[in-house]
Amino acid sequence: MQVNLLYRPAQSLAQCWLAPNESVTAESGAMVGMSTNVQMSTQSGGIMKGLKRMFGGESFFRNTFTASGGQGEVLFATPLPGDMAVLDVGYKQWCVQNSAFVACSPTVDVKTRASFGGMFSGAGLFILESQGQGQMIIGAFGALEQVVVDGSMVIDTGHLAAWESTLQYTVGKSGSGWITSWLSGEGLVCHFQGQGIVYMQSRNALEYGQAIGGMLPPRQQ
Amino acid sequence: MQQMIKHEPTFSMLQLSLAPGEVIVAEAGSMVARTSNLTMEVKMNAGRNAGFFGKMKAFFIALIRKMVGGETFFVNHFSSPQGGWVWLAPAMSGAVRHMPFQGNAMLFSAGAYLAHHGEIDLRMRWGGLRSIFAKEGAFFVEASGQGDLWVTSYGAIDEVYCNGSYIVDTGHIVGFDASLDFKIKSPGGGLMGFVASGEGLVCEFTGQGRILVQSRNTGSLVSWITPLLPG
Numbered sequence: 001m002q003v004n005l006l007y008r009p010a011q012s013l014a015q016c017w018l019a020p021n022e023s024v025t026a027e028s029g030a031m032v033g034m035s036t037n038v039q040m041s042t043q044s045g046g047i048m049k050g051l052k053r054m055f056g057g058e059s060f061f062r063n064t065f066t067a068s069g070g071q072g073e074v075l076f077a078t079p080l081p082g083d084m085a086v087l088d089v090g091y092k093q094w095c096v097q098n099s100a101f102v103a104c105s106p107t108v109d110v111k112t113r114a115s116f117g118g119m120f121s122g123a124g125l126f127i128l129e130s131q132g133q134g135q136m137i138i139g140a141f142g143a144l145e146q147v148v149v150d151g152s153m154v155i156d157t158g159h160l161a162a163w164e165s166t167l168q169y170t171v172g173k174s175g176s177g178w179i180t181s182w183l184s185g186e187g188l189v190c191h192f193q194g195q196g197i198v199y200m201q202s203r204n205a206l207e208y209g210q211a212i213g214g215m216l217p218p219r220q221q
Numbered sequence: 222m223q224q225m226i227k228h229e230p231t232f233s234m235l236q237l238s239l240a241p242g243e244v245i246v247a248e249a250g251s252m253v254a255r256t257s258n259l260t261m262e263v264k265m266n267a268g269r270n271a272g273f274f275g276k277m278k279a280f281f282i283a284l285i286r287k288m289v290g291g292e293t294f295f296v297n298h299f300s301s302p303q304g305g306w307v308w309l310a311p312a313m314s315g316a317v318r319h320m321p322f323q324g325n326a327m328l329f330s331a332g333a334y335l336a337h338h339g340e341i342d343l344r345m346r347w348g349g350l351r352s353i354f355a356k357e358g359a360f361f362v363e364a365s366g367q368g369d370l371w372v373t374s375y376g377a378i379d380e381v382y383c384n385g386s387y388i389v390d391t392g393h394i395v396g397f398d399a400s401l402d403f404k405i406k407s408p409g410g411g412l413m414g415f416v417a418s419g420e421g422l423v424c425e426f427t428g429q430g431r432i433l434v435q436s437r438n439t440g441s442l443v444s445w446i447t448p449l450l451p452g
Binding site: 009010081082083142143145147151152153154155156159174175180183184185186187191198200202203204207208210211212215216217219 | 227228231232233234249250251252253254255256257258259261262263295297308310312313314439440442443446447450
């Protein structure tokens, strides 16, 4: 699969070229367009896997796009404006925040993992961990900024996009106590330890939603 | 202290590198990431050297700001004996701009404040009776002193030099020099101009000084989205 990222950083569009019979798996709803010889099949990969994904704030189903009888093209996009990146899976394995996942080669196995702190954060920190070999496309809300962790670092969970699985992480409060963490407005943060790369996104979807949502009139019941 | 602003103008982020012992004050909720040796202390948004009464006053002003300006009540103080860095970002898509202060004073719209460093005093200033009708709130934040301040916007920031007089829509004001006089009024004059022009209220500046203008306006975004929402 050859991936071209067009219109970065604000209006990214991932253009994937598939060789004959090659396929790509994507988050449902991510497809923008495709050539007519590309077949789409919808799979859950097993009920338990699908339920786990649903629990993680993703869709139950994932779509697989396969080029038949020649080369094919598929376009993918994210709902919010932002940058995209292609991660090489194999030599390095990646953890991805669920909302940042766009698509991957079918040879990449993506496992859903819930971080316990994520249940309370509202930031929905559900983590997808890659296994196998291939490529993975991620999409961010805002710009993607790469940070190299050497030792330790703290990131707001809402600004996390992806990180190397070699990094140790714990989700917790950002200040010294729960009250100060709540007052600080930072919600939950991710404490990283070790060596590796972290991709952060420059905007926080929840904060953005709250900023605009707070100005809207209340919903009529 | 060193600064770096990246991903302008839409997805701007600000990185501040702190020397040992330096303190950065930032709007609550604006932190993206930090080195883990930096401690974060939550404090009320009172001025420096504020005594008990100053703090009480700050509390009430913060309460009003929270209600009218949608601003946060608290600020976070970042510091470390070893130094470190912190990344900050605003909630909306927009720019980050560095404003150095050398004893001058500027007024900013509520919500424009992102962070500051050094001997800067922040005070609330009443925008006049008419500003109550402006969606953006009736208060400006007055910043003065010596140091650095970073402001954010919705959209790009344009700097206009007011030489004599200039008019800006209240929803598009980010900030302006305190040397300027301002008057909030309806653009066409009279009630008809206010209701029919669709321009809301404008701010008429007179004098000499800089005005920072933002290319987008949250009030307009909200009034565009609201009728489209399912009832």
